[in-house]
Amino acid sequence: MIATKEMLRCCRRCGLYRTRRNVVIGRGDPNAGVVFVGEAPGEKEDEQGLPFVGRAGGLLDFVMREISFEIPYYITNILKCRPPNNRNPDSGEIERCLPWLISQLEIISPSCVVTLGGIAASVLLPSLKARRISAIKGKFYNTGTTVIYPMWHPAYVLRNKSRLKEFIMDFHLLKVNLK
Ligand code: URA
Numbered sequence: 001m002i003a004t005k006e007m008l009r010c011c012r013r014c015g016l017y018r019t020r021r022n023v024v025i026g027r028g029d030p031n032a033g034v035v036f037v038g039e040a041p042g043e044k045e046d047e048q049g050l051p052f053v054g055r056a057g058g059l060l061d062f063v064m065r066e067i068s069f070e071i072p073y074y075i076t077n078i079l080k081c082r083p084p085n086n087r088n089p090d091s092g093e094i095e096r097c098l099p100w101l102i103s104q105l106e107i108i109s110p111s112c113v114v115t116l117g118g119i120a121a122s123v124l125l126p127s128l129k130a131r132r133i134s135a136i137k138g139k140f141y142n143t144g145t146t147v148i149y150p151m152w153h154p155a156y157v158l159r160n161k162s163r164l165k166e167f168i169m170d171f172h173l174l175k176v177n178l179k
Helices: 005-009 043-048 055-066 091-108 118-124 154-159 161-178
Strands: 034-038 073-077 112-116 147-151
Touching: 034 091, 034 118, 055 154, 055 161, 073 091, 091 118, 112 118, 112 161, 118 147, 147 161, 154 161
Parallel strands: 034 073, 034 112, 112 147
Antiparallel strands: none
């Protein structure tokens, strides 16, 4: 099924509709060859209805500028509504929300999906669920329909500044492989 933005804005598939201010669908180029997928909207995203507009998004913008990442992209999340107090998404919320992401990926049909953080990686690469994000990130996984490239979540890098250099290197590897 091809979902529309109007359908998504009315979604009540899980309880998060009770506390959300906005459904955060995604932003960027709908014809992009690369789609970034984070975990769930935070406070700023819920307020503005756009993904990665807070501090984590600021780090993504900084790294993209640093390495001149000029490739058109689209960015979204596994969950389209903010979990209260930014708690982790629960498995029921992920299960109910996932058809929206699958529909977005069907429409955009990117050649590469970049997962940001352990939750997005475990949802889109379930066969690697048991492995730590640090062990699987920075490598390309061909799923048959697309290629998945897991990376650390920028919020994790903000909390662990010693990871910044490696995060930039992973981003650079992405850039040269997308060309
Ligand atoms: N963290 C996420 O995973 N997604 C956002 O949109 C913002 C912060």
